[in-house]
Amino acid sequence: MNSKGFNTASPGASENGRMLKAGIVGAGRMGITHFAILGSHPSVRVVAIADDSALMSRVLTKYRPEVQLFSDYEKMLKEVELDLVLISTPPHLHGAMVDASLNARTSIFVEKPFTLSGEEARRLTARSQSLRGTYQVGYVNRFNDVFMKAKQLLDAGILGKIFSFRFDMYGRTVTRASSSSGWRGKRKTGGGCLYEFGSHAIDLMVYLLGKPAEVRGSCLTPVFSTDAEDIVRTNVRYSNGATGSITVNWSDESYRKPTNKIEILGEDGKLMADQHELKLFLSRPKLSFVKGWNTVNITDVFTPVDFYVRGNEFTRQIYHFAERALDANQSNLSSFMDATVTQEVIDMVLADAGAEK
Amino acid sequence: MIELDPIILGDNQFFGINHMSQVKAQQLAERFNDMRSIYDAYRTAYDLGIRAFMLNSNDKAGEICDYFRAHRSEFPELMLYPSIPYPHKYANLVAEQGIVGAIQAVLSGHSATDLLGFAGKGLSLLTGDVARIMTMLIDVELKIYRKLDFKVVYLQNIVTDLLLGLGFKDVFVEYCAHLEKKYHAVPGFLTMNVPRLAAYLESCGIQNAVLCGSVNKRGYLMSPDVASYEAYFRGMQRYPMTAMSIFASGAIPASEAVDYIVKQGIKSIVFGASSRQHMQATLELVKGHA
Numbered sequence A: 001m002n003s004k005g006f007n008t009a010s011p012g013a014s015e016n017g018r019m020l021k022a023g024i025v026g027a028g029r030m031g032i033t034h035f036a037i038l039g040s041h042p043s044v045r046v047v048a049i050a051d052d053s054a055l056m057s058r059v060l061t062k063y064r065p066e067v068q069l070f071s072d073y074e075k076m077l078k079e080v081e082l083d084l085v086l087i088s089t090p091p092h093l094h095g096a097m098v099d100a101s102l103n104a105r106t107s108i109f110v111e112k113p114f115t116l117s118g119e120e121a122r123r124l125t126a127r128s129q130s131l132r133g134t135y136q137v138g139y140v141n142r143f144n145d146v147f148m149k150a151k152q153l154l155d156a157g158i159l160g161k162i163f164s165f166r167f168d169m170y171g172r173t174v175t176r177a178s179s180s181s182g183w184r185g186k187r188k189t190g191g192g193c194l195y196e197f198g199s200h201a202i203d204l205m206v207y208l209l210g211k212p213a214e215v216r217g218s219c220l221t222p223v224f225s226t227d228a229e230d231i232v233r234t235n236v237r238y239s240n241g242a243t244g245s246i247t248v249n250w251s252d253e254s255y256r257k258p259t260n261k262i263e264i265l266g267e268d269g270k271l272m273a274d275q276h277e278l279k280l281f282l283s284r285p286k287l288s289f290v291k292g293w294n295t296v297n298i299t300d301v302f303t304p305v306d307f308y309v310r311g312n313e314f315t316r317q318i319y320h321f322a323e324r325a326l327d328a329n330q331s332n333l334s335s336f337m338d339a340t341v342t343q344e345v346i347d348m349v350l351a352d353a354g355a356e357k
Numbered sequence B: 001m002i003e004l005d006p007i008i009l010g011d012n013q014f015f016g017i018n019h020m021s022q023v024k025a026q027q028l029a030e031r032f033n034d035m036r037s038i039y040d041a042y043r044t045a046y047d048l049g050i051r052a053f054m055l056n057s058n059d060k061a062g063e064i065c066d067y068f069r070a071h072r073s074e075f076p077e078l079m080l081y082p083s084i085p086y087p088h089k090y091a092n093l094v095a096e097q098g099i100v101g102a103i104q105a106v107l108s109g110h111s112a113t114d115l116l117g118f119a120g121k122g123l124s125l126l127t128g129d130v131a132r133i134m135t136m137l138i139d140v141e142l143k144i145y146r147k148l149d150f151k152v153v154y155l156q157n158i159v160t161d162l163l164l165g166l167g168f169k170d171v172f173v174e175y176c177a178h179l180e181k182k183y184h185a186v187p188g189f190l191t192m193n194v195p196r197l198a199a200y201l202e203s204c205g206i207q208n209a210v211l212c213g214s215v216n217k218r219g220y221l222m223s224p225d226v227a228s229y230e231a232y233f234r235g236m237q238r239y240p241m242t243a244m245s246i247f248a249s250g251a252i253p254a255s256e257a258v259d260y261i262v263k264q265g266i267k268s269i270v271f272g273a274s275s276r277q278h279m280q281a282t283l284e285l286v287k288g289h290a
Helices: A030-037 A054-064 A075-080 A091-103 A120-129 A147-154 A194-211 A310-328 A336-352 B024-029 B035-047 B061-070 B087-108 B112-121 B124-127 B130-145 B157-166 B169-183 B196-205 B225-236 B254-263 B276-289
Strands: A021-026 A044-050 A068-069 A082-089 A107-110 A135-137 A164-171 A213-222 A229-237 A241-247 A259-268 A269-273 A277-282 A292-298 B007-009 B050-056 B079-086 B152-155 B187-192 B211-215 B241-244 B269-271
Touching: A021 A030, A021 A075, A021 A310, A021 B254, A030 A082, A030 A310, A030 B157, A044 A075, A054 A068, A068 A082, A075 A091, A082 A310, A107 B169, A120 A336, A135 A310, A135 A336, A147 A194, A147 A259, A147 A269, A147 B152, A164 A194, A164 B087, A194 A213, A194 A229, A194 A241, A194 A259, A194 A336, A194 B169, A229 A336, A229 B241, A269 B087, A292 B211, B007 B211, B007 B276, B035 B061, B035 B079, B035 B276, B050 B061, B061 B130, B079 B130, B079 B187, B130 B169, B152 B157, B152 B169, B157 B187, B169 B187, B169 B196, B187 B196, B187 B276, B196 B225, B254 B276
Parallel strands: A021 A044, A021 A082, A044 A068, A082 A107, A107 A135, A164 A241, B007 B050, B007 B269, B050 B079, B079 B152, B152 B187, B187 B211, B211 B241, B241 B269
Antiparallel strands: A164 A259, A213 A229, A229 A241, A259 A269, A269 A277, A277 A292
């Protein structure tokens, strides 16, 4: 009946016959989403999950009894031979889990932020470079149809020399004092607006423009949280002279869902984009665009994914990971090395703001 | 087999949701900030002959249902198509309190009677009976629609598609059974994966269900691709279907969009419109193709 053969949560043979065994560490909101997406890939079977929540383990025992459950990820890595490990736990736990997964010689997908320091990110990246897996961090904006288009246009030099920019992100994650309880409300566990939202805005900047030379005037301002900031503001300078700002606020109720907004001005025009729409103002016709304003909507540039759960980018990043794990010779769009640069910029912001990690 | 209304007015436009442009979404959120402008739009739609409204159980839906109950004489033939839950409410709660905390907050955040009932039912959380938790959540979500007519209840695509990916078969079965038994309603599923979901529901032995998914020739929000949808529509369609996103959030000219739907043999659409002019134009187009 279907023109595609579906692998709805049951094992099947992949096209080239190789079936990757996956384990998930952390079955919270993102872990569950990744589980649903990974399970739909024809070459992947989720065989094990490590999570210490009693509810999740009972749910999984009941509904997916064939998946092996562990309360301890080290035990999972020791007892189950895995090709892939997907880590979606609070960020302060990532380092040890990545180390253990590297020891087990699995490919690794770890949620953002990669770690809590550039130093640890560099160490893990260096370790991974002597191994043969694929190593990816969950910077999902790199897989968004509109931002991918922006990347393609910038790489083609659509704006010429870049002068200035803004990378902003807004959302309503923390709008009361009580919303900041748990790991998300504490910088020590990888929470706070800088690690949670700011990492996305910074990574998008690094993805599109590369690593900046300098960060100045950083303010980390709490509104509701007591152990972390809710607003991040900073200024950035590149060695080519381009300057810009980053504003990130996860306590803005006027946003229905987390939204990244970017604006980049260059000698030939300006590019503005969010997850759904890209606007381009050009001082002269360039590529296929006219002089003046051009609009590119997501409906113009999207490519469909095999299975949609939360947006094309969420599926695309997980399939990208699975496909690189099948063939690690292909480059990864959101590698440990990329995420290390982002982590170093986060470090620069923390140091500039005089904040403790 | 259930007769779906051929034309259903959706609600995204009232709540600042637009899948193509956040600028448009913002404009709509401002325009419909005042509840009266939403009621005006519903009255206009009803005047024009639209009898069916899809209404998501979001923050404002309770007030809208109060309005329909209070003005029953103005909407005598009203048929609602509830869609549950409001995903962002849960997403935010889960971000704040974790999955267990979010479920507890929703189930306990209602009346005192609910709270008493919940104390007895709290066991479901500990036994990990997702199906039971889900039926309790359905009851909580459907309370706002009490004493209003509905024959289908849709599960939001984020939940449908997550459960589909997770392969929680029994949850699908239990959801359907609960709606049929307690509400005499046909279980509906919003989904971005129509062919995959249809195949899965069949494998679950679920025969009585309706689907609502995007159908447009651009393939926007249609996974895995247009060809698979067209193959599904050409095949033995088991589940009645309402098409959404037929204009791909404005990317496809209206006439072409309706043409495409008719060619796929689809007899029911849900569309968003905020002005009399747009509603009327869409109605005339659909009637012209009928």
